[in-house]
Amino acid sequence: GTYRIMIGEKVKGNKYLSILQKDIKVDMKDETSAYLQSNKAIDWENEDSRILKKAKELTKNSKTNLEKAKAIHSYITKNYTYDNKKAVRVSKDYVPNLKDFYKIQKGICFDYATLTAVMLRSVGVPTKLVKGYDSNNPNIYHAWNQFYDESTEQWVTIDTTYDATVKASGKKIKFKKSVEDYIVEKAY
Structure with a gap:
């Protein structure tokens, strides 16, 4: 894609004066490779080794990205619960602490989507952590994932948070979600 790079000089507080601005076009041979890397939001290379070991254990017999995603999705949706109290008091600058989330489950x-991305990326599955809105409830900010299915060459939307809640109520879930049910604002 095309990216705008700006170098700014701090003027006062959080105000900057643009010194240099340039648009650059980036062409990648494999656009999915960006979603295998560690970054500030999904730092899987420096994550708790228990999490990475668990991901490897869950996917040891899986051959495809779809099989790996289903194994990790199943584990997370069976073992983790939604924290309604945390949802009410969470700040806008919240960053998940996966060690704590993994331990207290x-x-x-944001915790669910980050754990899903860390686990999938650590076993070689290109995965996006996506933020935005559920189109059925556009007033509540949400986070979910998309992983790359190499057999169809398409991104597949999954939502471990929603599925864990539905599964806990005893209802069946649909693994793949419809893209139309989500409004993407950011993807990492």
Whole structure:
């Protein structure tokens, strides 16, 4: 894609004066490779080794990205619960602490989506952590994932938060979600 790079000089507080601005076009041979890397939001290379070991254990017999995603999705949706109290008090600058989430197995959508992305990326599945809105409830900010299915060459939308809640109520879930049910604002 095309990216705008700006170098700014701090003027006062959080105000900057643009010194240099340039648009650059980036072409990648494999666009999915960006979603295998560690970054500030999904730092899987420096994550708790228990999480990475668990991901490897869950996917040891899986051959495809779809099989790996289903194994990790199943584990998360069976073992983690939504924390309604945390959802009410969470700040806008909240960053998941996966060590805590992995241990207490209770959190909000950002925790679920980050754990899903970390586990999938650590076993070689290109995975996006996506933020935005559920089109059925556009007033509540939400986080979910998309993983790359190499057999169809398409991104597949999954939502471990929603599915864990539905599964806990005893209802059946549909693994793949419809893209139309989500409004994407950011993807990492």
